Amino acid sequence: MKVIKIVLEALTCSFRYPHFHVGNQPTYRMPPPATIYGHICGACGRWIDKSQISFSYNFYFSDIGRDYEHIYQFSPGSGKLLKKWGNIENIHGNLVPVWRDFIFSPKLDLYISSPDKLFELYECFRSPEYPVILGRSQDLASYRKVEVIELEIANSGYLENTLLPWNFRLRTKLGNSVIMPKFIDPYNRNDVVWAPYILLQNRLFLLAEKEYSLEEQTVNKIKIEERDLPLWVDPDTPEIGGKKRIVLWHTFLEEIYESGNQIRENTG
Secondary structure (H helix, E strand, O other): OEEEEEEEEEOEEOOEOOOOOOOEEOEOOOOOHHHHHHHHHHHHOOOOOHHHOEEEEEEEOOEEEEEEEEEEEEEEOOOOEEOOOOEEOOEEEEEEEEEEEEEEOOEEEEEEEOOOOHHHHHHHHHOOOOOOEOOOOOOEEEEEEEEEEEOEEOOOEEEEEEEEEHHHOOOOOOOEEEEEEEEEOOOOOOOEEEEEEEEEEEEEEEEOHHHOOHHHOOOOEEEOOHHHOOOEEEOOOOOEOOEOEEOOOEEOOOEEEOHHHOEEEOOO
16 A cells, blocks of 8 residues: 655644633644644645545654743724824734643654545645644644655554544543544634544554453553454554554544444545
């Protein structure tokens, strides 16, 4: 399976929780899918059909800190003439200090699958249309590597520092549950698709049935299920316990969560 692999690094980044506006602005520990979609479109310089792309990533960082940041909150002006400036006040801005969380030394291994547009997207990342950022516009980043690689099918592997689909929640105790923006309509930014995920910042082994033993069961081992197949791994990743890192795919399409914890994908 041919995919694009992008290795991105930055000094800092921040992925703000959308519903926090004043006082404190914490950050997600990993970029939301909507951020990944915006990043891809920024490299291409146009909106990409979300149905044509699948993605996977591994996200690493050295630490998280907090600092004061000044933001401006705007409201309609008084409409009166400001003698000091000689202009009518159409809009009024207040300087508001807030605490913001920052992620330091982030590194993103991003995988993109698009059978019909693979090499077109590859050229976009080799020569991005807009400045490379991760998160906010001031969080400049750089590509350390952009290449087309061949994933391999494996019987088992490991996951680490990645985003897990919600159906993993009943299969593992590792990771934190979180709701993230999955897709934001570029033509109506109030139209947001939200989805639950698991932020996995540990290492989790997916083992074939013949390797999985209840006697040796630990919190970081689960058995592969039919829905996990085919299991794709990156052959260039470090080998741990004789296993390579799994590339677990996500899409930007809306999912409908039904009873029995089953997920049905809406391709409309």
